[in-house]
Amino acid sequence: MDPAALRNRLLVVTGMWRDATDEPLPKLPPGDPVAQIEAFELRVVDLMFAEATPETARRVADRTWDLVHDRPDDDPVKRRVVEGHEQLARMSAPRGVPDPE
Numbered sequence: 001m002d003p004a005a006l007r008n009r010l011l012v013v014t015g016m017w018r019d020a021t022d023e024p025l026p027k028l029p030p031g032d033p034v035a036q037i038e039a040f041e042l043r044v045v046d047l048m049f050a051e052a053t054p055e056t057a058r059r060v061a062d063r064t065w066d067l068v069h070d071r072p073d074d075d076p077v078k079r080r081v082v083e084g085h086e087q088l089a090r091m092s093a094p095r096g097v098p099d100p101e
């Protein structure tokens with residue numbers, strides 16, 4: 001992977017971490033930089049989905065989509081975001097409105 005693209009991914013996910021939590025940045029385990037950043041992205045996405053409320057669901061969906069919108073559909077982080085968006089949509093749907101399925 002292009003080093004500049006990898007650096008940009010790290011910068012974006014670091015900013016998302018800082019917005020999502022007051023915890024210090026986690027220490028990345030030694031290994032392949034692509035795998036390290038992907039694991040960090042998955043951690044941030046999971047954290048954001050876990051802390052989402054009906055009031056924040058749309059903002060969380062927008063932020064997580066910004067992270068992955070230009071990635072291929074088989075990207076693990078994009079797949080997790082798509083799954084999470086389905087949960088966010090159910091969470092933010094007005095009560096009493098039937099599910100369209």
